[in-house]
Amino acid sequence: MANASVNRALVDWSGHEGLPRFDLVKDEDFAPAFEVALASHEAEIDAIANNPEAPSFENTVVALEIAGDELSRVSSLFWGKAGAHTNETIQALEREIAPKMSRHYSKIGTNAALFGRIDALWEKRAELGLTLEQERVLERHWKGFVKSGAKLEKPEQDRLSSIGEKLAGLSAQFGQNVLGDEKEWSLKLTDEAELEGLPDFLRDAMAAAARDRGEADGYMVTLSRSIIEPFLTFSARRDLREQAFKAWVARGENGGARDNVAIVRETLALRAEKAKLLGYENFAALKLDNTMAKTADNVNDLLHKVWDKARSKALEEEASLGKLVAEEGKNHPVMPWDWRYYAEKLRERTFSFSESELKPYLQLEKVIEACFDVAKRLFGVTLAELKGIAAYHPDVRVFELRDESGALKALFLGDYFARSSKRSGAWMSSFQSQHKLPLKNGAKGELPIIYNVCNFAKPAEGKPALLSLDDARTLFHEFGHALHGMLSDVTYPSVSGTGVSRDFVELPSQLYEHWLTVPEILEKYAVHYETGKPMPKELLDKVLAARTFNAGFATVEFTASALVDMAFHTRAPSDDPMAVQAEVLSELKMPASLVMRHATPHFQHVFSGEGYAAGYYSYMWSEVLDADAFSAFEEVGNPFDPVMARKLKNNVYSVGGSIDPEVTYKAFRGKLPDPTAMLKKKGLAMVAELSGGDA
Incomplete structure (x- = not known):
């Protein structure tokens, strides 16, 4: 160059x-x-x-x-x-x-x-x-x-190339359309009556969002998950919840130049054609080749097994929420914009604590420290922040990761706050992957340079960033991915770090989430941002007892999205993808009180790139693995057992895609799991109800 x-x-x-x-x-x-x-x-x-x-x-x-x-x-x-x-x-x-x-x-x-x-x-x-x-x-x-x-023959190669070009352009436009809808919509609140029920931490975040959007005063509801979800959880104004919720679920489906429905229709048709050209029955068969799941039938078997239990649980939860509505003297059904609000009330009644009571104990800085401490206890690595180093945005922080001998093993960048220039969600990626090959520039191998991106609400000046429990899990999840990249110890770049099959890649991240709620971690790092005092044991016990609360809701949201994804990529392409979505949800008897976690027009996992297309199920597939993997530590009675931690590092976090995932998982655990531990973790079944079978 x-x-x-x-x-x-x-x-x-x-x-x-x-x-x-x-x-x-x-x-x-x-x-x-x-x-x-x-x-x-x-x-x-x-x-x-x-x-x-x-x-x-x-x-x-x-x-x-x-x-x-x-x-x-x-x-x-x-x-x-x-x-x-x-x-x-x-x-x-x-x-x-x-x-x-x-x-x-x-x-x-070609x-x-x-x-x-x-x-x-x-x-x-x-x-x-x-x-x-x-x-x-x-x-x-x-x-x-x-x-x-x-x-393929030359004409088919040319057509395949043309399909790839078109899909790449559609993918870029899809993501930009969603971001455009998120940036454009906001709801400004100025009157105290409009703020009824909103805790101080949320008011602070909404005030900061208003300033960020050029407003001199007032409070702003935005479609950033770190604001919209707590607003739906705490706002006592049902009319405002409905308005905000409908804007949130309509991203990508508002008509005009940013409407994504036509993009989805064309994308699905092109993917189906691509699969046929390559000799596969459908796009799902193409994507699932070389995964742990192997076939769409295996994926759907797992999803339907979980769906039936999750739907039953969600209907029980809905009935409980309906009683709260009736107690207030109201007669409306539980609608999707009601669920989080009444679920929070039910949690407070059932477990005697609310999200607003918990949040002061979950400071971003302390949760980051907890992430790093778990890595040190498990894998012997330490992370130290480097001040004064410019990154791609002033909010981005730079860290060094060193091993027990003090040798530098990776650089890590943390980008934690939401902004209008950032797409929603959270993810891990790399600027450079670990490998040991000599390069043309004279270097031998490369140091992994890994980054995490999150969308937490930025606090007002001088105030700490406070997280919800879900936010804290997200931070642990993405840092689990980051460790998969940073602990990589392979020779070849193509199998480095997260270069593994899609339904194995979520194992290191989802497994790492478990250590957030290990009592000794919460006891040390869940301290009040004002007093510095640890979370009271009584509150800690309630948090741990409530881990499966609202599990039906969360699992239905996810599983519906995964089943729609699989339907899109196993059925013949339709001129009306929204009709396919509606048909699948009708077949599933989707409760009217719930929606898909990602409706089709803003399903970026599936349509803003092909990474999770016919692969959104992989979060649950990996959850079967991660629940079983954490059970290995529970069985020896120590969440930081050094023998298990060493096996985990050597067989999961460090080997990337250099070994078949089934082989490497068995080397760690001795066997492949069945869904038992995962369903127990979610509170969806007792062991006696379950049949066995490999994941």
Whole structure:
């Protein structure tokens, strides 16, 4: 990339320990850098494909593993910003570059000479003396080429490439439309009567949101989950709850230029065509190949087993909430904008505590400390913050992770607060993944540079950020993903960290959530933000006793979304995807008091990228694994048992995709789980009610 038009800061990362110099990068730098990096990568690919030497693992697979380093660097910085701190310049380039990148990788995937070399190695793999990790890497490349159309005739390859380009553009537009709806809608409250029931922490967050949107006074309800959910939980104004809820669930479905229904229709048709071209019955079959679940039938069996129990539980919960409505002298049914409000009242009555009572004990800073302490106790690593280092936004914090010997093992960035330039939700990603290969720039291997993005409400100036219990779980969840990236200890980049099957990738994150509610962690870190006193034991006991409260609601919300996702990708494409959604929910007898956690027009997991398409179920699949995995610690009576922790690190957190997930899970646990522990954890069944069977 020796090109005068390219800002070298995009590819020569000269910051602390190889961190990018975000402060030296401008939005306008990305477009010319992409052009040069794409051309450079193409030249590298041509050199590998046309190498006159006979194909070997080293000159073909290893060469592919390290090719495109500069493109990877430009891409990671760009897509990081597109998700967490976007603007019109970035969004315009995103719409342009997404299909261009798809075209670039389609061309690589259908390079006949290159596939010929990979295919030759695959055919004689048993004779190559490969390590287990090398076998996995070769298999990943070979299957990747096949799924890119390498075995198709030229017309089919061209059509597949065209489909990929179109899907990439639709995906970018889908996510931008949802963000646009979230940014545009707000509800300003100024009168005390409109604030009835809202606790101080929420008023503070809403006041900060109003200032952030340029309002000199008042309070703002926004569609950021960290504001909308507590508003629905505490607002005594049913009319305002209904107004806010309907805006929240209508994201992506408001008509006009940002309506996502047409995007969904076209996306599903193109995905089905892509699957057929590649010889699969449907898109779900294509996506589930090479996962733990393997087939849509296996996925649906698990989802329906849980659905029946969850729906029954939710109907019991709804009846209890209805009694509270009647007690207030009202006769309206429990509607979706009522559920959180009355559930909070029921929790307070049943367990004698409310979310507002709990929140002062869950300071963001203390929950971060708890996350780090658990990592130290389990895996012997320490994290220390580095002050004064510029990241991609002033709110982003930078940390070093070191092992027991003091050796630097990773850099970690935490981006915790909601803002209008950030898409909703929470996620982990990387600027750089761990590996041990020598690079063309002379480096041997790379340090993982991992980041977490959350959307917690930013507090008013001088006040601490206070989290809900769900927020705290989210922070633990995403840090579990981060540890999966930071503890990685593999040779090859393609199997590093979270480079595992989709229905295994959530295991390290969901498992890590369990340690949030380990009593000794809560006792140490759940301290009142004003007094510094620990959470009273009486309140702590109530929190632990209430862990399965409202489980029917939460599980129905999730499982409905997962079943709709599977229906979209197993059934023939429909001209009316919203009718398919309605049909599935009708078949399930979805209670009118509940909605899908992610309605189709804002289901970003599934339509803003293909990562969780026909794969949203994977959270539950991994939950079967994580509940069983934590049981291993419970069985030995110590949540920080050093023997179990070492097995967990060596067989789950550090091996990435270098070993088959079933093999590595059995190496940790000795067996594959059935859903028993997961259903018990959710409070949805007693052990005696359950039948066995592998997950």
